[in-house]
Amino acid sequence: MASSSNLIKVKTTLPQLPFLPNADRKPIQTERLIIRALAQDDLHALHQLRTQPEVMIFTRTGRIDGDLSETQARLDKFLPPTGDIETYNMAVCLAATGEMVGIGGVHNPGACSDEFGWPEIGYQFNREHWGRGYATEFMRAFLESWWAIPRAEAEIEVDLHTVPAGYLLENGGRVPEMLVAVVDAVNMGSSRILQKTGFECYREWKEPDSRAGFEGQDVALVEYAFSSKGMKLDVQ
Ligand SMILES: CC(C)(COP(=O)(O)OP(=O)(O)OC[C@H]1O[C@@H](n2cnc3c(N)ncnc32)[C@H](O)[C@@H]1OP(=O)(O)O)[C@@H](O)C(=O)NCCC(=O)NCCS
Known part of the structure; x- marks a missing residue:
């Protein structure tokens, strides 16, 4: 999906990098799930996930992985020596059986x-x-873990729509850190998860669809944000 945003420079915080390497990350246990670091052994489970058209339709390309090597390239982004310390993406497994049922996290923390x-x-x-409520259960635990990571001061350029008018002037250029999610407007399940876990919808727009099979069409997108300090957003 191409950017449709305008950027503005702000002072804020971001997670302190590098992240803990996968080997040192403690699994998170919830009522029904274990959320843990990804590992090479997850390749086949990840391939199964990434060859489900209903799942991949909501990615930027909209298509399933062509073969195992494509899934391996994806997995490598989250594995040592560098993928793990630069990203915060997890395997989501059933506590009862260990079966990997999903993945989730942040892949662009820089x-x-x-x-x-x-x-x-x-x-x-x-x-x-x-x-079955697994994504919601994952999100609640993930968010707790995400906001518990030590923070570092940062000066970055962000989508100006995430900064309410006048806020920068009143606060010396500082804004509370945000975590964002971009959802296809037809993806009601994903929107519901975000709403249930404290994200606010603040912008909707249309842009040319980048997915295979949708050439020449527009896709309607919704952007959600979670503010670390409960800052209220202007709805566009
Ligand atoms: C989106 C996704 C993660 C949801 O996973 P899940 O484990 O089924 O989610 P949960 O069961 O925790 O919650 C889904 C919520 O959405 C609701 N929901 C699902 N489909 C819906 C629909 N068509 N209309 C309205 N609500 C819907 C469910 O009722 C539930 O809400 P509730 O608990 O208040 O009843 C899963 O469908 C998925 O992997 N989709 C493909 C990939 C994707 O879309 N990723 C997100 C990209 S932004």
Whole structure:
């Protein structure tokens, strides 16, 4: 999805990098899930997830992985020696069986290079496990873990729509840190998860659809943000 945003420079915080390497990350246990670091052994489970059309339709390309090597390239982004310490993406497994049912996390915590500036969260769950509340359960635990990471001061360029008018002037150029999510307007399940876990919808727009099979069409997108300090956003 191409950027449709205008950027503005702000003072804020971001997670202190590098993240703990996968080997040192403690799994998070919830009522029904174990949320843990990804590992090479997850390749086949990840491939299964990334070859489900209903799951991949909501990615930027909109298509399933062509072969195992494509999934391996994706997995490598989250594995040592550098992927793990630069990203915060997890495997979501059933506590009862260990089966991996989804993945989720933040893959751009350096933020500045991303189209909206802020760290962006994403998640995908196996079709067979939808509708059981697993994504919501994952998100609640993930958010607690995300905001517990030590912070560092940062000066970055962010989507100006995430900064209410007048806020910068009143606060010396500082804004509370945000975590954002961009959702296809038809993806009601994902929007619902974000609303239930404290994200605010603040902008909707249309842009040319980048997905295979949707050439020449527009896609309607919704951007949500979670403010670390409860700052209220202007709805566009
Ligand atoms: C979106 C996704 C993660 C949801 O996973 P899940 O485990 O089924 O989610 P949960 O069961 O925790 O919650 C889904 C919520 O959305 C609601 N929901 C689902 N489909 C809906 C629809 N079509 N209309 C309205 N609400 C809907 C559910 O009722 C539930 O809300 P509730 O608990 O208040 O009843 C999963 O469908 C998925 O992986 N989709 C493909 C990838 C994707 O879309 N990722 C997000 C990209 S931004």
